[in-house]
Amino acid sequence: MTAATPFGPREFQLVLLRRMADHQPGLVEDARHELSATLAEMREANRRWQAMVRAPRGRGSLRRYRSVLGEPESSLRRTVGDLECDALLWPVPLWPDLRFEVMAGPGGAVWNEWLVRAPGAAAPALHTVEELRPWSCTVDEVARAFAPARPMEGSAPTRWALAITAPVTGEPYVAEFTWGLLQRLLTR
Template sequence: MTAAPQPAAPFGKAAFQLVLLRRMADFQPERVEEARRSLGASAADQREANRRWQAMVRSPRSRGALARYRSVLGPPESTGRRRVGDLECEVLLWALPLWPSLRFEVMAGPGGEVWNEWLVRAPGEPPYRPASTADLRPWSCTVDEVARAFAPVRPMEGGAPTRWRLAFAEPGTGRACVAEFTWGLLQRWEFPGG
C-alpha cells in the first residue's frame, strides 16, 4: 500500500523569495546558492516553488496579479498612491527577509491591473548612492538608485520578463555602460564592446 501524497505547504514569502532568486541565478549563481541555503531550501525546493508560481500565474482561474500577491505575501506592510502621468496608481510594499533594507513594490492601475513589480529601497532606509561604476556591486542597488546616480539614463528592454537594463555614460570617462537588473535589483554591469 502506498502512502497518500502529502499536501503542499502553503505558498508564502519563503517560496516567493525562491521564485525571485531563480531569475537572479542566471547572473549571480553563487549569491543565489548562499541565499537559498539561508532560507533552508534546496535546489529542488526552488524548482518546485517556481513550478507552483508559474502554475498560479498561468491558471485560467487566476484572480489577477494583485490578488495573487496579496494571497502569497499577506497584507502589505504599507500602501499608498502615486501619480504616473495623468493616472493615479496604488502602491503596495512588502518586506522580504532576504533583503531587509528593500521592499517588494507592486504598482497597480485604477482597475487593479499590476503595472510593475520589483524590489525598491525601503522607506526610511538611506538610498545607496554609487559615485562610479566601481560602486556598482551585485545586489547593492535598485533601478531607481542607478538611474538617479548616473542620470541621464536610457531604459532598455531586458532579456526576459522581470529584467531591466539601463544605459548610461560612465562619469569622468563618458564610456557607454549598461547595468542589468532582475526584479529591480542590480545583477551586473558592463562596458558594451569592451
Template sequence: MGTMPSGKPPASPFTVHDFQLVLLRRMADHNPGLVEDARHALGVSIADMREANRRWQAMVRSPRARAAASRYRSVLGAPETVLTRKVGDLECEAWLWPVTLWPDLRFEALLAPNGSTVWNEWLVRAPEAEGPVLRTLADLTPWSCTVDEVARAFPPARPLEGTAPTRWGLAFTAPDETGVRREVVAEFTWGLLQRLTVR
C-alpha cells in the same frame, strides 16, 4: 458516491518564503554564487527553489488565475505600506512588502487605477532605508542597488527592454575609478542590479 482519495497530500500554502525562492530562481542565471549563499541562509535546496518556481508559474498561467493584485495579497498578505505614486497624470497605489533576504528593500506591486491590474512588480528601497551612494562604476555591485536608484544617480539613463519578464535594462554613462566616463548597460532582475556591461 464520493470520490476516492487520490493519495496525494494537499499542496501546502504558497508563502512569502516560497516567493523569495521565485525571486532567487530568476537571479541565478546572472549571480549563481550570491543565490547559493542566499539559498543556504534560507536553508533550502536547489530542488526547493525549482519547485517554488514551478508552483508560482502554474499559479500565474492557470486559466483560473486570479488577478495579479489578488495573487500577491494571498501569497504575501496585507501590504506593510501603501503609497500613492504618480504615473504621468494618474495616481496609482503602490503596495510594499518586506523580504527577509534584503531587509533594506521592499517588494513593490504598482497597481493600475482599476486596483486589480499590476503595472509593475519589483524590488525597491524601503521608504525609511538609506540608499547606497552611487558615484562610479565601482559602486555598482550586484544586488547593491535598484533600477530607480541607478537611473537617478546617472541621468539621463535610457530604459532598455529586458531579455525576459521581470528583467530590465538601463543604458547610461558613468565614470570609472580613474574618472573616465564609460558607456554602460546595467541589467536588473526583479528591479535589483545583477550585472554591468562596460563598453
C-alpha cells in the same frame, strides 16, 4: 515542498532567486542556504508560481500577491504621468533594506512589480561605476545616480536594463536588473 505546502513569503523569495541565478549563482546559492532551501525546493516554488501566473481561472496579479505575501506593509498613492496608481510594499527578509513593490492601477491591474529601497532605508552612495555591485542597488537608484540613464528592454520577463555613462571617463555601460535589483554591469 509539496503542492499541499502553503505558498508564502519564503517560497516567493525562492521565485525571485530563481531568475537571479542566471547572473549571480553564487549570491543565489548563499541566499538559498540562508532560507534553508534545496535546489529542488527552489525549482518547485518557481513551478508553482508559474502555474499560478498562467492559470486560466487564477487570481488576478494583485490578489495573487496578497494571497502569497499577505497584506502589504504599506500602501502609497502615486501619480505616474497623468495616471494615479497604488504602490503596495511588502518586506523581503533576504533584503531587509528593500521592499517588494507592486504598482497597481484602477481595478487592481498590476503595472509593475519589483524590488525598491524601503522607505527610510539609506540608499547606497553611487558616484562611480565601480560602486555598482550586484544586489547593492535598484533600478531607480542607478537611474538617479547616472542620469540621464536610458531604459532598455530586458532580456526576459522580470528583467530591466539601463544604458548609463561613467561620469569621469564617459565610457558607456549597460546595468542589468532582475526583479529591480542590480545583477551585473556590462560594457556597451
